[in-house]
Amino acid sequence: MVVQILQKKYAMEYENISYHLKENGGLSDARNYGLRFASSKYSMFLDSDDMYTRQACEHLYEFAEENHLNIVVGDLETFPKETPNYGWKKYYGNGNHVIDLTVSGEDLIKNPSACNKLFRTDILRDKSALFPVGRHFEDAFAIIPLMFKEKYIGVLDENIYLYRKREDGSSIMDSSFTKEKNYYDYIELIKTLYNELIVGQTNHQVVFATNEFIRKTFHGYLNNIFLNSQVIFDEEKKAWIFDQIQPVYQNINYKYLEKLSNHRVMKTVYYALVTNDKALFVNPFLDVDNIIIRDNTLISKKHFDTPEINSVHLYASIERFIEQEDEILFVGELVSNNMIIDHQLKNPLVVELKDKEGNIIELPIEKFNKLDSPYIKQTDDSACGIMISIPKSVIMHVKNTYEVSLFIVEEATQERKPIITQAHAFLHRFKGKINRHLILDVLPNRTIKIITNASLKQKLILEKNRIMDKSKLRVGSKMRILSHATNWALKHKNIVLVGERSDTFQDNSAAFFKYVNTQPNKKKHYYYLADGRSEAYSEAAQFGKVVRKDSIRHYLYLLSANTLVNSYDPDAYMRPSAYSKPEFYRLFGDLINYNRVFLQHGVTYNNVVQAISNYRIGFEGIVVTNKDEEELLKHGAYYNDQQLIRSGFSRYEKLKENIRTNEPIQFSDEKERIILLMPTWRKGLTPGSYNKKAANQKIDPSRFLASNYYEFYNNLINNEELIKALEEKNIRLKFFPHYEMRDFLEYFNQPKSDKIEIVPKEQNVQDLLIECDMLMTDFSSVFFDVLFMKKPVIFTQFDLDAFYKTHYKKGYLDFTKNELGTSVHTIEDTVNEVKENIENGFTVPTDVLNHIEHYLEYAYQEDNNKAILEFIEEL
Known part of the structure; x- marks a missing residue:
């Protein structure tokens, strides 16, 4: 106005x-x-x-x-x-x-x-x-x-x-790339330009300029459709897009199009457009079960007659090193950026260990279906895992250095070709001294070397090269020198660092730290790691010794630690802030020798094995809560019985004091009741605090404000019918999204009723869970905590299908069965379900209670912390 x-x-x-x-x-x-x-x-x-x-x-x-x-x-x-x-x-x-x-x-x-x-x-x-x-x-x-x-x-x-x-x-x-409508509008734009400026056009320059505009500006949209997940396009939508744009591309020279991207999938997409191959456009990832070698090039036998797209770009990513009594194992997978390679690949694979004299030891490689591959998108997908087994007797009888190389063999001709073999970033965690006779080294170009029976002189030269770059000190060298000076004394302390996110003291790690400091006769020394500027530091200090994150003490204790214990990713939250995970392990991986125990922050019910797998991440111990979770971790994440701690969560000890009788609640003006609305986060809307590089980027509110996530929850907390139901029964709804989403709180419209509260992000999660009478969430695993206390849960799953396409893969829990509460998908159904739960006095149906006893089987045991402490003490 x-x-x-x-x-x-x-x-x-x-x-x-x-x-x-x-x-x-x-x-x-x-x-x-x-x-x-x-x-x-x-x-x-x-x-x-x-x-x-x-x-x-x-x-x-x-x-x-x-x-x-x-x-x-x-x-x-x-x-x-x-x-x-x-x-x-x-x-x-x-x-x-x-x-x-x-x-x-x-x-x-x-x-x-x-x-x-x-x-x-x-x-x-x-x-x-x-x-x-x-x-x-x-x-x-x-x-x-x-x-x-x-x-x-x-x-x-x-x-x-x-x-x-x-x-x-x-x-x-x-x-531009975050809204689906933009893609359709841009398709209409290039069709309009094609029809107005190219069809019937006699001037070559006008045709050339228009085609240049189309191919270069629409490339970003095609790239997002096939290689990114900001907007999901299923096969039906891709087929529709093909029908719309193929006439526009049919006369553009393929050689001009393929130059737009080095990614072979995009080259295949453009080839499909110029050859009018809809099926290839819809699915440009080509299945390959047999590879032949021609002119030192890997060729898909199935696509031999299509030279534009038949070359196979292949490399081996080595992710995990495991020492066993008689052998050492390398685990990884074959990866291609233009073909689908699975474990049924017919070509044999071999590893060559080449020493300094040029002598070669050749060993076969086992292929297997690697269920934890990050490239598996759907449950029925498969990947080509590789297991390299090297007997110690073959390499450790003499002093030597071996370079590890992989080769693919064509069955018919027995011709072989080397595959680019690279250490994955996390393999740096396993480099350094393995035992008295064995050293694993990873070079800057990611080449893997095995050093056996190294002399003291050879070890000193290795360390000198890690500290000095000619006459200059390398990054991290001063800390390496200080670590060498203090390592012997600190190793004897048997240091255990406990932590969560650096600014929190409220999850399983906090509960375990409180417990461990009440226990006598421990063999190890336990310290909590926290940001010295945060309340978490002072809170933890009330119960035990605390190490200030990013202090010199933090560096030295971390490099000498026996064990890291965390409710979240210890590699992300316990490393110094100055380094990303890959940087930290590249610089200091040979110095560290700690075990890692994952307490978890929620029951693993989704298929997130790629984030926690023993063959990729490799925790020495991981807490489990039920048999289904146990089976998921054993068969999908490759953990063995000795690595699983069947205890339930540390924080559940406090929840046991707050289990309800499941009698209907009596509403009154004197006592305000609480509904907690606590949805989880979404990939693509926030960079993630665990990602150092992404976390330093500014959040993008435009993407968030354009999302279904914002639309649903903003409309829900401002719904007049919901507000009326809350006010009638003296109920407060507290809106408290996931930690990763809380920087967006300011963008939600302030509710018109004081019965709906947007909770500040500093609140303690467990206090909110104990306080509430009912929980509303989409997929956050905190629903297990609430059901454990015999309180009802409503699942606000407005994007159920999309969530399991872009965020996580489905695990053993099927929400459509309503085993643990009703799954709703619209605002109207959500409000109706809230009103029904109010009528029922926030009670939990008997069948839901039976299901939760199954899914929290180990949590009902006495003294959840005891088993965890005993496990850590024996590491």
């Missing part, structure tokens, strides 16, 4: 300003409406949050008049975010000039914005709806055909327009 008053005031004071008000119909509708009133010779467009430079209008006008031009384009800069190096910027810096688009200037149309241009009004007025209403990319729809129609475009060599591109990523163009 204030803005409208100011606008009217300007219109009244200046005769060359007119004011027109219309109902909001979007940017295109406003521009089309405004053109009706344009009476000047020239027109320009300005978005409300952008700015012209001081003499922009004057200089554009003068250049147009002097050169009799209908369109003049000025330079554009973004603010406050730095201006990207756009391709069309090459036309600036050489003075004012005029471009004939039928001869050159193909990159100029890649800036189709209406805002940094001056137009002769006559060329706009003959179009009743120049800008398409209801579509994104409205400028490209309107301006590109207009520029080609006018042919001569003036280029004013000065910055005339300041486009606001926000640092937080909330500008419109920052969310």
